[in-house]
Every structure is written in structure tokens, then in C-alpha cells.
Amino acid sequence: MNWFRNAAIGLTVAICASTPSFSNEIGNASDGEKIWSECKSCHALGEGAKNRVGPHLNGIFGRRAGSEEGFKYSNGLARMGKDGLIWEFDLLDRYIENPKAFASDTRMSYRGLKDEQKRADLLAFLRRYSDNPGDIPEAAPTAAGTDHDVDPAILAIQGDPEYGEYLSSECTSCHQMTGDNDGIPGIIGWPAEDFVIAMHAYKDKFRPHPVMQMMAGRLSNDEIAALAAYFEEVEP
Amino acid sequence: MKINRRLFMGGAAAGAAATTLTAPVVHAAGHGKPKVVVIGGGAGGATAARYIAKDSKGEIEVTLVEPSRSYYTCFFSNLYMAGFRELGSIAHSYGKLASEYGINVVHDWAIGIDREARTVSLAGGATLNYDRLVLSPGIDFVDGAVEGWDVTHQNAMPHAYKAGSQSELLKAQVEAMPEGGTFAMVAPPNPFRCPPGPYERISMIANILSKKNPTAKIIIADPKEKFSKMALFQDGWSRHYDGMIDWIGGDFGGGNVSVNPHDMTVTIDGEETKVDVCNVIPAMKAGKICDMAGITEGNWAPVNPHTMQSRVDENIHVLGDASQQGDMPKSGFAANSQAKVAAMAVRSALTGSKLFPAKFTNTCWSLIDDNDGVKVGASYEATDEKIAKVDGFISAVGEDAELRQATYEESVGWYAGITSDMFG
Structure with a gap:
């Protein structure tokens, strides 16, 4: 049995290696990997990828919209999935070009990528993680990592959601508790770890936004953990 | 332990308080x-x-x-x-x-x-x-702040500094200005509501006029020598509304101003001008x-x-x-x-x-032209003496159009956020 399975995998690999991969036809995947660095603050990809602020994108090509188990989608995307939308190149291309034009209530707070070639490159890169499961590396630190390294001791802090609720009143002058995302991203229901990573990226002035640099800059590690614990619990 | 003075002054509450100092203190003197x-x-x-x-x-x-x-x-x-x-x-x-x-x-x-x-x-x-x-x-408004104007003249010369009917009135007056007409603003001295407000308003009125009445003029009589986001506004005005706006600051007599709502004249540092619309924003x-x-x-x-x-x-x-x-x-x-x-x-x-501990924040966004938004903001903490600024930021002159558009879109998001924070 074992022998048989190994042989089958070997055969698949051989076919892949000898056939020009489809991804090369839609764009330049290695250029796309550079663009991916903008996406990975919210999305994970590769072996062991989990849902984060956004759903993981393994197998996104051919996936039904709004269908990834355990991820809280906006009503609009969930409905599109029920209506039968399957993500394929043309639809992903349009979505990435202007997410809000495609799904007005999407919580993906990304302005969109206007350059057609760049979209094609990005999709070529993403497609590697869809068509050929064999392409998913054993460990993919570049693809699956976050946009900012945070000291594990900081990530390990258990936040107090009650304190977070008090502190959150500073956030809600701009960020809506409905999770709506128009001009200012929705932040509710984020996994706590992603929240902490994002806030420390602002605190360390790694992410550029001046308001958020100021807000995060004066929050202590405990306060950031408290906010993360609170916002994780809030339902969209 | 915090002890509220009134706890011991209020008759009915005082007896109960002595035995429950560590419990949550609910004290409404005698009425539920x-x-x-x-x-x-x-x-x-x-x-x-x-x-x-x-x-x-x-x-x-x-x-x-x-x-x-x-x-x-x-x-x-x-x-x-x-x-x-x-x-x-x-x-x-x-x-x-x-x-x-x-x-x-x-x-x-x-x-x-x-x-x-x-x-x-x-x-x-x-x-x-x-x-x-x-x-x-x-x-x-401070009575008598602008010579010749009081609140009974708010129809001839609107302040539009409390929003609603006054905003509608000022908009209608600007839209009805004759071709090549003159809009005047009497700007307020410090401190006043919304420091960038008058200058965002000038930007928005210039925006209307540049589309509908491009030969019209705007005069601002201002008692101040500088104002919030001044460099950003002046840069924006020269880029979008070149030659339309004449700002007369305090060092050029902008604070020496009187108005005549009957004749629709504004006198700045001794020079009288006939105007079509006059927006008076008093102290x-x-x-x-x-x-x-x-x-x-x-x-x-x-x-x-x-x-x-x-x-x-x-x-x-x-x-x-x-x-x-x-x-x-x-x-x-x-x-x-x-x-x-x-x-x-x-x-x-x-x-x-x-x-x-008290924490405070502020950000003020202003729109200069279509999709040309700027912002200024700061964080604050409470000291015994005052609310003191800790840190701040301001948009820069020369930012690219995409960032300015993002700033404007952010202000739209903020509006939705703060109004749902106010009204639920």
C-alpha cells in the first residue's frame, strides 16, 4: 500500500515537473510573491495556514466564496457564495482590483490593485497554492509569516477583555462596532494574535499610518493585549 | 480608598455608607x-x-x-x-x-x-x-464681537457656525452670487470651535465658485496671523483656486473690521468693500x-x-x-x-x-478640494494643571494624490464611526 501511494505521488510530481505550469501563463509568480507581502498582514498561505484577519488562501482558486470553515465573512461575500460564486481567475482579478466595488460590505480593507500586470503576477503566485498541492512547502516562513515579528513574550500576554472594553472607547471614535469598513477598516472579531501583531507594527512605526502610530504608540503591551482580547470577542 | 465627600453629607446615605465602604457605592440621596x-x-x-x-x-x-x-x-x-x-x-x-x-x-x-x-x-x-x-x-457668540453685527443679522450675514438652516442659507447665498461677485468671511479670534473650520469652509466655497462662478472673489478678514493647517490650506488654495482667495491676516489689519448688514459692506482696516455674501464668524x-x-x-x-x-x-x-x-x-x-x-x-x-487614567485623542480632517483631504491630530493626557499634549502629527505639503484621497476617505469613515459612537 505504502509503496503504491508513494509511487502515485512520484508520478504526479513527475508530470508537474515536465509540464509548463499554468501559473506561468497568467503572470510572473516570483514578482507576485513580492506583492504578496502586502497581503500577508491579514492572509496566511502555505503549509499549516490558518484563518487570520482574512481567510487563509490555500486552494482559493476553485473555492466557493464565503465558504472557508470558521471564518466570519461579510454578509455580501457569504451571499455571493450561496449564489454560487466560485473564485476563478477573472473574478479574483476583479475583486483584487477594487474589493469594495466587487462586494461593498467586504471587510477586506484593501484599496485595490489597479495595475493589471501586478494582479496577474499576484494571482500566478497564489495559484501555486491551489492547483498543485505539492507546491505547498513543508514550512514556508516567507509566505506564511506575518508582516512584523513580535517578541513571543508579548504575544503570550493574556489580555483582560474588560479593560479592553474600556480602552476600546478610544478606538470607536473612528472604527465602527458594526465592523463596517468604509475608509477606516473594521477591527472587530480579529484573532487576538493578529491584533497584537498589527498594533505593535504601528507602535514600532513599521506600518506607516500616523494616527495609528500615535494611538498604538502610547498603549502598553498589556493594554494592547487587553484590546486584542476584547475585540476578538465582539461579533460582527 | 476613594471617599466621596457627598457620601457623608447626604443624610440617608451616610448611615449605610459607614458599613459598606468597600462595596460599590450607590448614592442617590433619597431617590432611588x-x-x-x-x-x-x-x-x-x-x-x-x-x-x-x-x-x-x-x-x-x-x-x-x-x-x-x-x-x-x-x-x-x-x-x-x-x-x-x-x-x-x-x-x-x-x-x-x-x-x-x-x-x-x-x-x-x-x-x-x-x-x-x-x-x-x-x-x-x-x-x-x-x-x-x-x-x-x-x-x-460674544456680543459685540464684530462691529455692526449681532445675531439678529444672521439672515443677511449668516454665521453658519451652528449647522442646519444656517448652512442651507449660506450655501444658497453663495450659489446665487452674481458673476464675478465677492464673498467675504470675517474669521474669529482664538479660541474658537473647530480651528480648521473656517478655512475648510473657504476651500469648499472656492470649490463651488470655481465650478459655477470662476471670476468670483473671496476675501477673508482674519484677526489671527496664523491658523490651523495654514501651510496645507495655502498650498491647496494656490493649487486649486489660484488667485481667487485673498486672506488678510492680523498683521495686515484683518482684525480691524466692521460690517454693515443693510448695505452689505465690509470695512477692513479702513477700506470699505461692497460684498455679495458675508459670512460673519464672531468671537x-x-x-x-x-x-x-x-x-x-x-x-x-x-x-x-x-x-x-x-x-x-x-x-x-x-x-x-x-x-x-x-x-x-x-x-x-x-x-x-x-x-x-x-x-x-x-x-x-x-x-x-x-x-x-484619563486618555484623550483628537484628529481633525479637512477637505481642500475633491479628494484632497488633510488631517492634523494629537494625543493628550491629564495633568493636574491641564489636558496636555503628548504626541501629534500633521499631513505634509506635497503628499501624492492617492494619499490625499485616502485621507479624505478616512474622514468619511471617521464620520460614520463617530456618529454611531454618539447616536448608537
Whole structure:
């Protein structure tokens, strides 16, 4: 049995290696990997990828919209999935070009990528993680990592959601508790770890936004953990 | 341990308090649930009422006194004038505060405060009792601030500094200007509501005129020598409205101004000009009710930065434009931020909830032209002396169009955020 399975995998690999991969036809995947660095603050990809602020994108090509188990989608995307939308190149291309034009209530707070070639490159890169499961590396630190390294001791802090609720009143002058995302991203229901990573990226002035640099800059590690614990619990 | 002085002064509560000092302290002297009255339903008052009601979970009875049934936000009213917003989109009702938060919303004018008896009297004849009073009345104008103008001339020369019908009037007047006509603004001295407000308004009026009446002129008579985001506005005006706007600052006699609403003339430093529209924004002071309550010093009501309590009466908290607090500008964002600190302090005093250190923030966005947004902001902390600035930022001259558009879109998001934070 074992022998048989190994042989089958070997055969698949051989076919892949000898056939020009489809991804090369839609764009330049290695250029796309550079663009991916903008996406990975919210999305994970590769072996062991989990849902984060956004759903993981393994197998996104051919996936039904709004269908990834355990991820809280906006009503609009969930409905599109029920209506039968399957993500394929043309639809992903349009979505990435202007997410809000495609799904007005999407919580993906990304302005969109206007350059057609760049979209094609990005999709070529993403497609590697869809068509050929064999392409998913054993460990993919570049693809699956976050946009900012945070000291594990900081990530390990258990936040107090009650304190977070008090502190959150500073956030809600701009960020809506409905999770709506128009001009200012929705932040509710984020996994706590992603929240902490994002806030420390602002605190360390790694992410550029001046308001958020100021807000995060004066929050202590405990306060950031408290906010993360609170916002994780809030339902969209 | 915090011990509230009134605990030992109130007769009925005193005996109980001696045995329950460590338990949550609920003290409404002799009348059931503690009562909070909030006067003014803007960015300060509506937020305070909502947070006190929401976070006390029914333990505090909240009454909000606001004369308007439909509240028009001053922020974004300039955008309405240039057609970037519909008037309806800056109008808000108090329905959710009543139905979802259990706030008793009273549409009436507060006309008197008895600080001894802790009562508020209303124009309609009713009297409200309070344990804590939150005053967030916004601004009124200083009488005689602009020679020749008083509030009875607001139809000929609108101030449009309280949004709604005045905003509609000013917009209509600008749109009806004759070809090549002149718009004048008399700008206010410091301190005043919304420091970038007059200059965003100039931008929006220039925007209308550049489309409909490109040979028209704009004159600003300003007693100040500099103003908020000055470099950003002046850069934007020269890029978008070159040659249309003439700003006469204090060092060129801009503060030496009188108006004649009958003849529609403005005299700046001795030179009389006939104008078609004149927007007079007089010097400001705390809403009159603060004076009536006897809690003002000069034009404003000084507060304790840790809790926003009046320096004169610890049972009264003053928010927003009316307060004299230190470094924060008189903005809707600031009032909303101060309201949360006050709401926490009120709850702590009346129900014994935890008092966290006060934190304040402000950001003011302004629109200069279509998709050309800028912002300035800062964070603040409470010191014993004042609300003190900690850190800040401002947009830079020469930012690319995409960033300016993102800044504008962010302001649209902020509007949705703050108004749902105020009105639920």
C-alpha cells in the first residue's frame, strides 16, 4: 500500500515537473510573491495556514466564496457564495482590483490593485497554492509569516477583555462596532494574535499610518493585549 | 480608598455608607437610582449620555436635554455646502438613544441650574433633579464681537457656525452670487470651535465658485496671523483656486473690521468693500447655560482634566467647546473623547465602578478640494494643571494624490464611526 501511494505521488510530481505550469501563463509568480507581502498582514498561505484577519488562501482558486470553515465573512461575500460564486481567475482579478466595488460590505480593507500586470503576477503566485498541492512547502516562513515579528513574550500576554472594553472607547471614535469598513477598516472579531501583531507594527512605526502610530504608540503591551482580547470577542 | 465627600453629607446615605465602604457605592440621596442630566446633544453630550447609560447597564437614570429633534453635525457641514454631502446625511435623530439605551430624551431648552438644590429648569416648565450634571452646550457668540453685527443679522450675514438652516442659507447665498461677485468671511479670534473650520469652509466655497462662478472673489478678514493647517490650506488654495482667495491676516489689519448688514459692506482696516455674501464668524464663548450656572471664568468653563469636572462645582462635568481644559482644540472629536472620560468618572462616582487614567485623542480632517483631504491630530493626557499634549502629527505639503484621497476617505469613515459612537 505504502509503496503504491508513494509511487502515485512520484508520478504526479513527475508530470508537474515536465509540464509548463499554468501559473506561468497568467503572470510572473516570483514578482507576485513580492506583492504578496502586502497581503500577508491579514492572509496566511502555505503549509499549516490558518484563518487570520482574512481567510487563509490555500486552494482559493476553485473555492466557493464565503465558504472557508470558521471564518466570519461579510454578509455580501457569504451571499455571493450561496449564489454560487466560485473564485476563478477573472473574478479574483476583479475583486483584487477594487474589493469594495466587487462586494461593498467586504471587510477586506484593501484599496485595490489597479495595475493589471501586478494582479496577474499576484494571482500566478497564489495559484501555486491551489492547483498543485505539492507546491505547498513543508514550512514556508516567507509566505506564511506575518508582516512584523513580535517578541513571543508579548504575544503570550493574556489580555483582560474588560479593560479592553474600556480602552476600546478610544478606538470607536473612528472604527465602527458594526465592523463596517468604509475608509477606516473594521477591527472587530480579529484573532487576538493578529491584533497584537498589527498594533505593535504601528507602535514600532513599521506600518506607516500616523494616527495609528500615535494611538498604538502610547498603549502598553498589556493594554494592547487587553484590546486584542476584547475585540476578538465582539461579533460582527 | 476613594471617599466621596457627598457620601457623608447626604443624610440617608451616610448611615449605610459607614458599613459598606468597600462595596460599590450607590448614592442617590433619597431617590432611588442615581440621576444624571446631560445638557446638549452634540458630540460631547450625546456620547456622554450613551456611554453612561450603556456602561452602567441601567444602574443610572440618564436624561438628555437637547432642543433639536434633528441634530445637524457641524463637522461635514462645509462638505454639504460644496455638494459633497447631502444635508440629510449630516442629520441625526435621538431615537436610538431613547429606544436602545433607555435614555430619557427631552427636547427642550435648559434655562436655569440651581447648584445647591441640584436641579435644572426647562423652558417648558419642568424641573429635573440630578446627582451629576453634564454640560455640553457648545458655543455661543460674544456680543459685540464684530462691529455692526449681532445675531439678529444672521439672515443677511449668516454665521453658519451652528449647522442646519444656517448652512442651507449660506450655501444658497453663495450659489446665487452674481458673476464675478465677492464673498467675504470675517474669521474669529482664538479660541474658537473647530480651528480648521473656517478655512475648510473657504476651500469648499472656492470649490463651488470655481465650478459655477470662476471670476468670483473671496476675501477673508482674519484677526489671527496664523491658523490651523495654514501651510496645507495655502498650498491647496494656490493649487486649486489660484488667485481667487485673498486672506488678510492680523498683521495686515484683518482684525480691524466692521460690517454693515443693510448695505452689505465690509470695512477692513479702513477700506470699505461692497460684498455679495458675508459670512460673519464672531468671537465665541461657552454656551450661555454655563454662565447661568455660574461656572465660567471669562468666556469658558474651567475643568479638572482627570474627570472633566467643573473647577467650581464637582457635581458638574463640562465637555467639549464650552470647557477650558488646556491643549485640546474645540472639535467634535475632542468632545467625543472627553465625554468618555467624563462618563467613566460619573459612573465611578455614582456606582463605584473602576476609574482608569484619563486618555484623550483628537484628529481633525479637512477637505481642500475633491479628494484632497488633510488631517492634523494629537494625543493628550491629564495633568493636574491641564489636558496636555503628548504626541501629534500633521499631513505634509506635497503628499501624492492617492494619499490625499485616502485621507479624505478616512474622514468619511471617521464620520460614520463617530456618529454611531454618539447616536448608537
